[in-house]
Amino acid sequence: MRTLKVLFIVTTLASFSYPCWAQHHVHSAVSSPAIVAQAVPAPRQGAKPKPLAPSRASPPAAVTSMRDMHAPSSFTLRSGIANGRMVYIGVGGDINGMVNPMLMAHAGEAVQINLINGEGAEHDIVVDQYIARSDRVLGKGASTTVSFTADKTGEFTYFCSVPGHREAGMEGRIRVTPGPRPAVAATAADIVRDPTDLPGRINARPPQIVRVDLKTVELKGHLDNKTTYNFWTFNGKVPGPFIRVRVGDTVEAHLKNDETSIMIHSVDFHAATGPGGGAEFTQADPGEEKIVTFKALVPGLFVYHCATPSVPHHITSGMYGLILVEPEGGLPQVDREFYVMQGELYTAQPFGTQGDQEMDYEKLISERPEYFLFNGSVGALTKSHPLRARPGETVRIFFGVGGPNFTSSFHVIGEIFDRVYQGASLGAMPLTGVQTVSVPPGGATVVEFKIDRPGRYTLVDHALSRIERGLVGFLIVDGPNEDELMHSGPAKR
Ligand code: CU
Ligand code: CU
Numbered sequence: 001m002r003t004l005k006v007l008f009i010v011t012t013l014a015s016f017s018y019p020c021w022a023q024h025h026v027h028s029a030v031s032s033p034a035i036v037a038q039a040v041p042a043p044r045q046g047a048k049p050k051p052l053a054p055s056r057a058s059p060p061a062a063v064t065s066m067r068d069m070h071a072p073s074s075f076t077l078r079s080g081i082a083n084g085r086m087v088y089i090g091v092g093g094d095i096n097g098m099v100n101p102m103l104m105a106h107a108g109e110a111v112q113i114n115l116i117n118g119e120g121a122e123h124d125i126v127v128d129q130y131i132a133r134s135d136r137v138l139g140k141g142a143s144t145t146v147s148f149t150a151d152k153t154g155e156f157t158y159f160c161s162v163p164g165h166r167e168a169g170m171e172g173r174i175r176v177t178p179g180p181r182p183a184v185a186a187t188a189a190d191i192v193r194d195p196t197d198l199p200g201r202i203n204a205r206p207p208q209i210v211r212v213d214l215k216t217v218e219l220k221g222h223l224d225n226k227t228t229y230n231f232w233t234f235n236g237k238v239p240g241p242f243i244r245v246r247v248g249d250t251v252e253a254h255l256k257n258d259e260t261s262i263m264i265h266s267v268d269f270h271a272a273t274g275p276g277g278g279a280e281f282t283q284a285d286p287g288e289e290k291i292v293t294f295k296a297l298v299p300g301l302f303v304y305h306c307a308t309p310s311v312p313h314h315i316t317s318g319m320y321g322l323i324l325v326e327p328e329g330g331l332p333q334v335d336r337e338f339y340v341m342q343g344e345l346y347t348a349q350p351f352g353t354q355g356d357q358e359m360d361y362e363k364l365i366s367e368r369p370e371y372f373l374f375n376g377s378v379g380a381l382t383k384s385h386p387l388r389a390r391p392g393e394t395v396r397i398f399f400g401v402g403g404p405n406f407t408s409s410f411h412v413i414g415e416i417f418d419r420v421y422q423g424a425s426l427g428a429m430p431l432t433g434v435q436t437v438s439v440p441p442g443g444a445t446v447v448e449f450k451i452d453r454p455g456r457y458t459l460v461d462h463a464l465s466r467i468e469r470g471l472v473g474f475l476i477v478d479g480p481n482e483d484e485l486m487h488s489g490p491a492k493r
Pocket of ligand 2: 268270305442
């Protein structure tokens with residue numbers, strides 16, 4: 001007697017207001033792996049702090065082959081027309097371009113089938129024997145996901161249950177083979193954005209046009225030491241590149257969706273005023289480039305993120321970043337600036353499971369994350385890229401929450417923020433002497449403090465249970481651990 005475990009999840013898309021986007025594909029000749037975050041050179045900070053550690057050269061964003069980009073039990077199908085018939089067409093991996101491809105799974109695997117609406121008619125996907133049925137996708141570019149545990153072996157049929165579509169050709173087979181899949185050595189990229197990877201402050205200059213290049217890249221990355229995840233990114237890192245402009249600048253954003261992408265992507269700048277923050281103008285098919293230009297009217301630190309349905313799926317997968325709009329005259333000089341963002345991940349397997357992880361849509365929409373992360377992965381800011389400063393220096397942290405769902409109570413253990421720009425408003429006076437700052441998803445803050453003594457300070461969300469799910473960073477200040485400000489034992493009289 002087999003227990004039928006069916007994990008049935010759907011992505012609801014119809015409610016989003018991005019009706020359709022052009023099918024026009026632009027195949028750019030640009031093949032350079034170099035990705036320019038901000039084409040306009042920004043001067044480094046005026047003060048020249050001595051480098052603390054050998055600078056770490058970030059490897060270029062790895063553009064892996066399709067084969068590496070998804071777990072073997074994850075498939076993507078696009079609805080389309082082939083030889084006058086209505087069909088499913090395989091996207092990526094071994095099934096790329098195949099009509100109604102045979103989907104190969106092994107017993108016990110969590111199978112996920114993504115369905116992208118390729119031509120605009122209404123579709124879904126059903127695997128009867130697993131009682132797995134997706135939501136219907138309406139409108140070209142919309143997508144949905146169905147998943148189930150392959151606990152029965154044999155050959156089964158998947159098909160579209162919209163009347164007439166199965167007969168018209170939308171039918172294929174899925175084969176579940178007994179025994180586990182042979183292990184495949186997978187390569188995974190380092191997707192961590194170094195917290196020191198941000199342009200220097202803008203010295204006094206008149207407003208100008210600033211070109212920003214964002215490339216949306218889907219790639220398998222390290223979520224933890226022996227754990228990988230299929231991240232969706234801006235420029236191959238989480239968070240996306242730090243964009244720095246001044247109030248009055250005109251931002252010309254080029255969004256290039258990599259040719260190897262499976263999903264449509266876009267960008268919504270919270271710094272912009274206009275429909276969807278630019279999302280309506282930037283829905284880009286794989287291989288396509290879209291451009292949106294907007295005026296930075298209001299100074300502040302703003303989140304940007306992908307806004308292609310299902311939006312929380314794109315955000316949780318890593319598609320968020322910060323754009324700083326400096327006020328007239330700029331920000332006060334500090335010795336060091338850091339770029340940190342918080343987000344959550346909703347994996348099917350529990351926190352700490354090794355191997356390749358899949359997103360669990362049911363957990364995503366019911367807000368039950370397995371991971372909380374600074375800069376994209378477990379240990380990003382403790383092991384691979386801790387923040388470093390020297391005693392006496394002034395530090396500024398640009399902190400944002402991609403989310404998509406959880407508010408951060410941002411705190412640095414052992415420090416007090418001298419100045420906090422609440423809500424990341426740079427038009428208002430900063431608060432002084434603050435311990436913890438509440439930062440909502442899709443929001444940010446700017447905090448500044450002087451490093452009064454050496455020590456190892458710990459970046460946390462003061463909802464401290466989240467440390468146990470990966471959310472912790474270090475600010476390391478080398479020097480003696482005993483001084484007048486704090487020392488072990490009684491006061492020296
Ligand atoms: Cu996206
Ligand atoms: Cu938003």
